[in-house]
Amino acid sequence: MSGTAGAPEGLCAGRISLSLGGMTVLHDVSLTARRGEVLGLIGPNGAGKSSLLRVLAGLRQPDAGSVVLDDEPLAAMSSRRRATQIAFMPQNGGEPPPMAVHDLVSLGRLPFGGDAADQDAIIRAMEETGTIPLRERPASALSGGELARVLLARALAVEAPYLLADEPIAALDPAHALSVMALFRSLARKGMSVTVVLHDLTLAARFCDRVALLQEGRLAGCGRPEDVMTDAAMRDVYKVDVRRLDGAVVPWNLVSAVSEGTEQTS
Numbered sequence: 001m002s003g004t005a006g007a008p009e010g011l012c013a014g015r016i017s018l019s020l021g022g023m024t025v026l027h028d029v030s031l032t033a034r035r036g037e038v039l040g041l042i043g044p045n046g047a048g049k050s051s052l053l054r055v056l057a058g059l060r061q062p063d064a065g066s067v068v069l070d071d072e073p074l075a076a077m078s079s080r081r082r083a084t085q086i087a088f089m090p091q092n093g094g095e096p097p098p099m100a101v102h103d104l105v106s107l108g109r110l111p112f113g114g115d116a117a118d119q120d121a122i123i124r125a126m127e128e129t130g131t132i133p134l135r136e137r138p139a140s141a142l143s144g145g146e147l148a149r150v151l152l153a154r155a156l157a158v159e160a161p162y163l164l165a166d167e168p169i170a171a172l173d174p175a176h177a178l179s180v181m182a183l184f185r186s187l188a189r190k191g192m193s194v195t196v197v198l199h200d201l202t203l204a205a206r207f208c209d210r211v212a213l214l215q216e217g218r219l220a221g222c223g224r225p226e227d228v229m230t231d232a233a234m235r236d237v238y239k240v241d242v243r244r245l246d247g248a249v250v251p252w253n254l255v256s257a258v259s260e261g262t263e264q265t266s
């Protein structure tokens with residue numbers, strides 16, 4: 001444990017407000033990502049999940065509030081130290097650079113000196129994401145799901161204690177999505193902190209230790225999935241009615257369709 005007495009452990013966002021393009025996209029949001037857990041950021045499109053993740057990563061400066069890593073304000077950390085402590089996987093990743101997959105994953109080791117441990121970390125990250133067979137391929141020629149796994153490998157290669165991943169499973173088939181969520185669980189059990197933006201509510205409820213539910217830039221709830229992802233909250237925030245299958249949350253009908261008596265499925 002590295003925090004000083006009284007200082008909260010973890011990556012703590014305190015009373016964050018953020019405006020983009022003249023619009024307030026985060027309002028007074030407080031949240032802590034802790035070592036040893038998978039924290040899911042959930043909420044509808046535009047709710048502020050990516051913006052909050054970027055603030056947590058130190059990639060965006062909030063207008064108000066601060067982010068503290070254990071007892072150290074992020075704003076006071078060197079970018080190199082921050083890059084060794086917090087690994088970030090962006091949403092979509094943009095146009096991949098014209099380089100081989102292995103070289104792209106190797107970029108995760110840039111904050112380090114280039115010692116022998118680098119190659120081990122790169123191989124480990126590629127094994128964990130099933131990207132070894134892709135290693136010689138040009139990144140620009142990958143499918144969307146393949147590229148997503150490579151970008152995750154780049155973030156994992158950092159071997160930072162804090163991983164922030166923005167929709168890492170959005171482009172993945174069910175087998176790869178399950179495998180990545182299981183990997184997150186396993187990394188958290190080894191002491192990492194994994195914060196992940198998710199739209200798959202079923203997997204969020206199943207694999208996250210806690211979820212933070214964002215609604216229009218505000219925190220609508222944060223805690224165990226069963227406490228936060230209630231039928232009422234899903235209805236209010238997502239405008240969907242859910243069904244529970246073996247305890248899993250399955251979005252089932254649009255609230256508007258139900259209220260108009262035109263339920264889509266039985």
Ligand SMILES: Nc1ncnc2c1ncn2[C@@H]1O[C@H](COP(=O)(O)OP(=O)(O)OP(=O)(O)O)[C@@H](O)[C@H]1O
Pocket residue numbers: 020021022023025043044045046047048049050051052
């Ligand atoms: N650079 C920007 N300039 C202006 N507005 C922005 C910018 N980036 C994001 N926004 C707006 O901020 C709000 C929150 O965006 P954000 O990407 O954080 O949402 P999100 O919850 O991650 O959404 P999604 O699920 O669609 O990815 C949205 O209304 C978005 O249009």
